[in-house]
Amino acid sequence: xxxxxxxxxxxxxxxxxxTYSVPEELELRVGHHVLVPFGRGNKPVEGFxxxxxxxxxxxxxxxxxxxxxxxxxVLLPEQIELADWITRAYHCTRADALRVMIPAKLRGxxxxxxxxxxxxxxxxxxxxxxxxxxxxxxxxPRSPKQxxxxxxxxxxxxxxxVSDINAYIPGAxxxxxxxxxKGAVTEAGRVTFRSPFSGSIRFDEPPELTAEQxxxxxxINSAATGRCILLHGVTGSGKTEVxxxxxxxxxxxxxxxxxxxxxISLTPQTTDRFRxxxxxNVAVLHSHLSDGERxxxxxxxxxxxxxxxxxxxxxxxxxxxxxxxxxxxxxxxPSYQSELTPKYSAAEVALRRIKYVGxxxxxxxxxxxxxxxxxxxxxxxxxAELPHRINGIPMPEVDIIDMRAEFLGGNDxxxxxxxxxxxxxxxxxxxxxxxxxxxxxxxxxxxxxxxxFVFNCPNCDVALTYHKHDDTLRCHYCxxxxxxxxxxxxxxxxxxxxTGIGTQQVEEQxxxxxxxxxxxxxxxxxxxxxxxxxxxxxxxxxxxADVLIGTQMVAKGLDxxxxxxxxxxxxxxxxxxxxxxxxxRTFQLLTQVAGRAGRAxxxxxxxxxxxxxxxxxIRLCKNHDYCSFYNLEIADRLHTLFPPFAVFIRAMFIxxxxxxxxxxxxxxxxxVTNAILGTLSALGARNELIFVVPGPAPIKRRNNEYRYCxxxxxxxxxxxxxxxxxxxxxxxxxxxxxxxGVEINPTEML
Numbered sequence: 001x002x003x004x005x006x007x008x009x010x011x012x013x014x015x016x017x018x019t020y021s022v023p024e025e026l027e028l029r030v031g032h033h034v035l036v037p038f039g040r041g042n043k044p045v046e047g048f049x050x051x052x053x054x055x056x057x058x059x060x061x062x063x064x065x066x067x068x069x070x071x072x073x074v075l076l077p078e079q080i081e082l083a084d085w086i087t088r089a090y091h092c093t094r095a096d097a098l099r100v101m102i103p104a105k106l107r108g109x110x111x112x113x114x115x116x117x118x119x120x121x122x123x124x125x126x127x128x129x130x131x132x133x134x135x136x137x138x139x140x141p142r143s144p145k146q147x148x149x150x151x152x153x154x155x156x157x158x159x160x161x162v163s164d165i166n167a168y169i170p171g172a173x174x175x176x177x178x179x180x181x182k183g184a185v186t187e188a189g190r191v192t193f194r195s196p197f198s199g200s201i202r203f204d205e206p207p208e209l210t211a212e213q214x215x216x217x218x219x220i221n222s223a224a225t226g227r228c229i230l231l232h233g234v235t236g237s238g239k240t241e242v243x244x245x246x247x248x249x250x251x252x253x254x255x256x257x258x259x260x261x262x263x264i265s266l267t268p269q270t271t272d273r274f275r276x277x278x279x280x281n282v283a284v285l286h287s288h289l290s291d292g293e294r295x296x297x298x299x300x301x302x303x304x305x306x307x308x309x310x311x312x313x314x315x316x317x318x319x320x321x322x323x324x325x326x327x328x329x330x331x332x333x334p335s336y337q338s339e340l341t342p343k344y345s346a347a348e349v350a351l352r353r354i355k356y357v358g359x360x361x362x363x364x365x366x367x368x369x370x371x372x373x374x375x376x377x378x379x380x381x382x383x384a385e386l387p388h389r390i391n392g393i394p395m396p397e398v399d400i401i402d403m404r405a406e407f408l409g410g411n412d413x414x415x416x417x418x419x420x421x422x423x424x425x426x427x428x429x430x431x432x433x434x435x436x437x438x439x440x441x442x443x444x445x446x447x448x449x450x451x452x453f454v455f456n457c458p459n460c461d462v463a464l465t466y467h468k469h470d471d472t473l474r475c476h477y478c479x480x481x482x483x484x485x486x487x488x489x490x491x492x493x494x495x496x497x498x499t500g501i502g503t504q505q506v507e508e509q510x511x512x513x514x515x516x517x518x519x520x521x522x523x524x525x526x527x528x529x530x531x532x533x534x535x536x537x538x539x540x541x542x543x544x545a546d547v548l549i550g551t552q553m554v555a556k557g558l559d560x561x562x563x564x565x566x567x568x569x570x571x572x573x574x575x576x577x578x579x580x581x582x583x584x585r586t587f588q589l590l591t592q593v594a595g596r597a598g599r600a601x602x603x604x605x606x607x608x609x610x611x612x613x614x615x616x617x618i619r620l621c622k623n624h625d626y627c628s629f630y631n632l633e634i635a636d637r638l639h640t641l642f643p644p645f646a647v648f649i650r651a652m653f654i655x656x657x658x659x660x661x662x663x664x665x666x667x668x669x670x671x672v673t674n675a676i677l678g679t680l681s682a683l684g685a686r687n688e689l690i691f692v693v694p695g696p697a698p699i700k701r702r703n704n705e706y707r708y709c710x711x712x713x714x715x716x717x718x719x720x721x722x723x724x725x726x727x728x729x730x731x732x733x734x735x736x737x738x739x740x741g742v743e744i745n746p747t748e749m750l
Contacts, residue, residue: 001021001022001028001052001053001054002019002020002021002022002052002053002054002055002056002062003019003020003021003022003028003034003049003051003052003053003065004017004018004019004020004049004050004051004052004053005017005018005019005020005034005036005047005048005049005050005065006018006047006048006050006094006095006098007036007038007045007046007047007095008045008046008047008048008095008098008099008107009045009095010093010095010096010099010341011093011095012093012732015093015094015095017050017051018036018038018047019056019057019058019062020036020062020063020064020065021056021062021063021064021065022052022064022065023064023065026065026067026068028049028052028065028068029049029052029073030049030050030051030052030073030075030077030080031048031049031073031074031075031076031077031079031080032048032049032068032069032070032073032074033046033047033048033068033069033070033073033074033075033102033106034046034047034048034049034065034066034067034068034069035047035065035066035067035068035069036063036065036066037063037064037066042063044066046069046107046108048074048075048098050080069109070106072302072303074101074102074106074302074319075098075101075102075319076319076321078323078353078356078357079098079101079317079319080098081356082097082101082317082349082352082353082356083097083098083101084097085352086100086342086344086349087342089344089348089352090341090342090343090344091728091731091741091742092341092342096341096342097342100314100317100342100344101317101319102298103291103294103295103298104291105291105294105295106295106298110291111291111292111295113191113296113299114191114192114193114194114292114296115189115190115191115192116161116162116163116189116190116192117161117162117163117187117188117189118159118160118161118162118187118188118189118190119153119159119160119161119162119165119176119179119180119185119186119187119188120153120158120159120160120185120186120188121150121153121154121157121184121185121186122183122184122185122186123186125183125184127150127154130150130184131147131150131151131154134146134147134150135147143175143178145169145171145172145174145175146175146178146179148169148172148175149165149169149172149175149176149179149185150179150184150185152165152168152169153185159188159190161190162176193296193297193299193300193305194290194292194293194295194296195293195296196284196289196290196293196297197271197275197284201275201276201279201280202276203276203277203279204276204277206241206244206245206248206277207241209238209241209242209245210238210390210391212237212385212386212387212388213237213238213241213242213386213390215384216231216233216242216384216385216386217242217245217246219382219384220242220246220360220362220384221246221249223360223382225354225358225359225360226354226355226358226359226360227360227361227381227382228351228354228360228361228362228363228380228381228382229360229361229362229363229381229382229383229384230331230363230364230365230368230372230373230375230376230381230382230383230384231362231363231364231365231384231385231386232365232366232368232373232376232383232384232385232386232626233364233365233366233385233386233387234366234386234387234388234389234395234595234624235366235389235395235591235592235594235595235596235599235624236389236390236393236395236559236595236598236599237366237386237387237388237389237390238386238389238390239329239364239386240270240273240329241390242386243259243327243329243362243364244273244274244277246325246327246362247259247274247277247278247308247325247327248277250324250325251278251281251307251308253324254322255307255322255323255324255325255359256307256308256309256320256321256322256323256324256325257307257308257309257320257323257324257325257326257327258309258311258315258316258318258320258323258325258326258327258350259274259308259309259310259311259315259326259327259329260311260312260313260315260316260326260327260328260329260336260346260350261310261311261312261329261330261557262312262313262329262330262333262335262336262556263312263333263335263552263553263556263557264286264287264288264312264527264533268533268534268537268538269537269557269558269559270310270329270557271284271310274308274310278308280305280306281305281306281307281308282306282308282309282310283297283298283300283301283306283308283309283310283318284297284309284310284311285297285298285301285309285310285311285312285314285315285318286311286312286315287312287314288530288533290530298318298319301318301319301320302319304321307320307322312335313335313336313338313346316346316349316350316353317349322357323353323354323357323359324357324358324359324360325359325360325361325362326350326353326354326359326360326361326362327361327362327364328346328347328350328361328362328363328364329364329365329557330364330365330556330557330592331347331363331364331365331368331369331372332365332367332368332369332372332588333556334585334747334748337747339747343743347361347363347372363381366591366592366595366626367587367588367591367592367626368626369584370584370630370633370634370637370644371643371644373630374634374644375644389599393598393599393600393601394598394603394604395598395604395624396566396594396595396597396598396603396604396605396606397603397604397605397606398594398605398606398607398608398621398622398623398624399418399605399606399607399608400608400610400613400618400619400621400622401416401418401419401607401608401609401610401613402610402611402613403416403570403609403610403611404611406609413509414501414505414506414509414569414570415509415510415513415567415569416607416609418607419567419607419609420513422565422567422605422607423510423513423514423547423565423567424514426546426564426565427514427517427546429564431562431563431564431565431602432540432543432545432546432547432548432560432562432563432564432565433546433547433548433563433564433565433566433567434547434548434549434550434554434558434563434565434566434567434593434596434597435506435510435547435548435549435550435566435567435569436550436551436552436554436555436566436567436568436569436593437501437502437503437506437549437550437551437568437569437570437573438551438552438573438574438589439500439501439502439503439551439570439573445463445464445465445466445498445499445500446463446464446466446473446484446496446497446498446499447496447497447499448488448490448491448493448495448496448497449495449496449497450488450491450493450495451488451490451491451493453488453489453490453491455473457475457477457478457480458480458704459475459478459480459701459702459703459704460475460477460478460480460699460701460702460703460704461699461700461701461702462475462476462477462699462702464480464482465502466484466498466502467502467504467525468504468505468508469504471483471484472484477699477702477703478702478703478704501569501570503521503523503525503549503550503551504521504525506549506569507519507521507549510547510549517546517547518544518545518546518547519545519546519547519548519549520536520539520540520545520547520548520549521548521549521550522536522537522548522549522550522551522553522554523550523551523553524551527553533553536548537558540560541560543562552589554593554596555589555592555593555596556592556593556595558596559599560596560599561599561600561601561602562600562602563596563597563598563599563604564597564598564602564603564604564605565597565604565605565606565607566593566594566596566597566604566605566606566607567606567607567609568590568593568594568606568607568608568609568610569609570609570610571586571590571608571609571610571612571618572610572611572612574586574589575612575615575617575618579748579749580637580642580643583615583616583617583633584617584633586617586618587616587617587618587620587621587626587629590608590617590618590621591621591624591626594606594608594621594624595624608621616629616632616633617629641690641713641715643716643745644716645715645716646690646713646714646715646716647713647714647716647720647724647744647745648711648712648713648744648745648746649711649712649713649714649724649727649742649743649744649745650709650710650711650712650742650743650746650749651665651668651672651709651710651712651727651731651739651740651741651742652697652707652708652709652739652740652741652742652743653665653668653707653708653709653710653736653738653739653740654705654706654707654708654738654740655705655706655737655738656704656705656706657706658700658706660738661706661707661708661738662694662696662706662708664708664736664738664739665694665695665708665709665710666694667734667736668694668710668730668731668734668736668739669692669693669694669710671730671734672692672710672712672727672730672731673689673692675726675727675729675730676689676692676712676714676723676726676727677689678726679722679723679725679726680719680722680723683719683722685717685719687715688714688715688717688719688720688723689712689713689714689723690713690714690715691711691712691713692710692711692712692713693710693711693712694708694709694710695708695709695711696708696709697709697750698749698750699750708738712727724744727742728742
């Protein structure tokens with residue numbers, strides 16, 4: 001027998017199947033992870049078996065496979081199909097596509113199964129006779145500890161871990177060693193799973209669904225396999241309960257499910273809810289797990305010990321057998337788009353995977369992406385809607401505060417009069433509040449009032465952010481950190497001021513305003529630890545703090561009954577970006593954070609502070625009016641030919657020499673224009689190409705490297721895919737060290 005293997009090397013020159021012979025003693029299946037001799041020196045290299053055949057289709061001498069690395073297959077057949085599609089769709093090597101299917105540390109055998117020391121009574125031991133030998137003539141034990149350990153093992157007849165024995169009988173280590181030396185006890189090892197969970201499971205019974213929830217669940221359960229359902233439900237409408245009852249349907253029928261959430265901060269709370277319904281059948285996958293925990297959770301899924309997977313973006317590849325349902329919560333979030341090779345969209349991968357296995361996909365959001373809502377309105381996706389909160393709970397009242405008027409009225413504080421008043425009332429009533437600002441640090445930048453000098457990052461074309469807690473200037477792009485100087489390095493004066501606000505300053509000003517307030521801050525500066533997200537959220541949910549201050553981490557998924565107030569400090573921070581999606585993302589973010597208020601029996605209030613109260617993304621938040629926002633925004637997109645009516649492709653050029661980067665971008669621009677027009681002309685079409693524009697990236701220098709790009713805009717037609725393939729083909733042949741590849745509809749245009 002022969003095996004066709006893809007070697008685990010990310011290089012287009014070896015991106016093909018190599019044929020190896022299978023030794024007779026080696027039982028091999030498609031999906032096995034193997035070690036093979038490769039190249040002229042027969043260097044051992046890892047690979048994946050993708051095909052088996054009886055005859056070798058090569059005239060070269062066929063080398064034998066060295067060994068299987070794991071006794072079980074690490075890839076399911078559907079994952080191999082999925083990897084083939086990813087290779088084509090995201091223009092990467094098959095090795096790159098297969099790597100995302102398995103834990104990174106599995107490659108190179110950098111992680112091992114965990115074993116625990118176990119003890120049991122040795123075979124052939126007469127327990128009564130041995131026990132008698134441990135007693136003196138007067139019946140007292142010669143060694144009380146040894147006798148206690150022996151009696152524990154003998155009376156139960158079971159195998160105990162050494163740690164359990166030491167917990168039950170303190171100080172038993174010496175006694176255990178003595179019993180092993182006497183041959184009375186046998187030591188062994190047992191494979192165990194490292195658990196990322198803490199605390200016991202609190203099981204709950206599924207509540208009675210509302211009429212709207214039942215209708216949505218019926219649409220999901222009755223949908224044909226391979227279909228996608230968009231669940232559009234306002235915040236607090238009970239989408240998660242619909243998810244869980246849909247999972248129960250497939251779970252009780254022997255199927256499995258995957259649930260994706262966008263933020264690490266959501267995973268602990270979401271996992272707790274799902275474990276409360278499905279117990280130890282839930283596994284979790286996200287980047288804050290240790291290597292061992294991630295490996296063991298993956299193994300639990302692969303061995304069928306967990307059939308419900310909750311996790312971040314990469315959990316879409318979890319090896320769930322008999323997969324019947326994938327759910328993507330907060331489906332509009334850009335974090336579902338990978339920025340590393342392969343640059344996949346979790347939703348696109350999920351949609352492809354359900355077609356391979358005959359499953360269904362549910363996309364859920366209070367503010368769906370315009371592209372997906374457009375597909376639902378056109379009938380490409382099924383649409384299920386939850387327009388009201390459960391139990392008749394009203395949507396929170398929203399006040400939009402014009403901070404220009406506040407300033408002209410003499411208030412130069414970061415808190416409007418309305419927000420101060422609401423905060424005071426909230427604290428007096430022992431209720432909780434969330435303050436949202438999508439900018440960490442203390443100030444957005446520091447500058448000299450004498451000469452206007454701005455402290456910029458020497459490696460990037462961005463201003464350094466001031467962090468007051470350690471008096472430093474930090475770059476949030478390259479990570480550079482500098483001590484804050486006392487004098488301006490340009491003019492030597494001490495007139496340095498801090499412009500803009502960050503979460504640290506909000507915290508400081510809040511404490512000045514309310515000295516007795518208990519507050520917590522949640523941003524990337526405070527959540528570097530493995531359990532930071534869970535610790536902060538648990539402390540806030542248990543009432544140990546009155547106010548939670550945070551960036552977009554606090555804007556979604558949190559369901560804390562005592563939160564009655566949400567304050568948005570500066571709503572414009574995401575509004576005026578050089579990105580066609582800035583209006584959409586601002587509306588989504590504001591609507592999501594507003595939905596954290598008043599989710600139980602207490603009325604919720606939201607205060608949105610802005611300098612642009614007339615902008616539709618802010619104005620329509622007042623009435624939580626997604627449909628009006630969608631209708632206005634989609635009409636503009638159609639008029640200007642922006643996605644979903646067009647496709648953006650960006651080619652990046654990065655390197656140390658600015659002139660070389662610019663020259664590479666210009667050369668690519670000229671060549672790719674001809675390639676696109678030539679391909680389209682052959683099809684009798686030319687109007688699909690709207691423009692090809694080379695130039696510097698919005699952040700021209702990052703990490704001390706210059707960044708230039710070519711932006712290509714294509715109208716979305718039947719010929720778009722052909723034009724995109726022409727761009728990829730031209731890129732493959734474009735020989736320039738500064739060229740870093742192309743990306744379709746990049747998440748960020750910076």
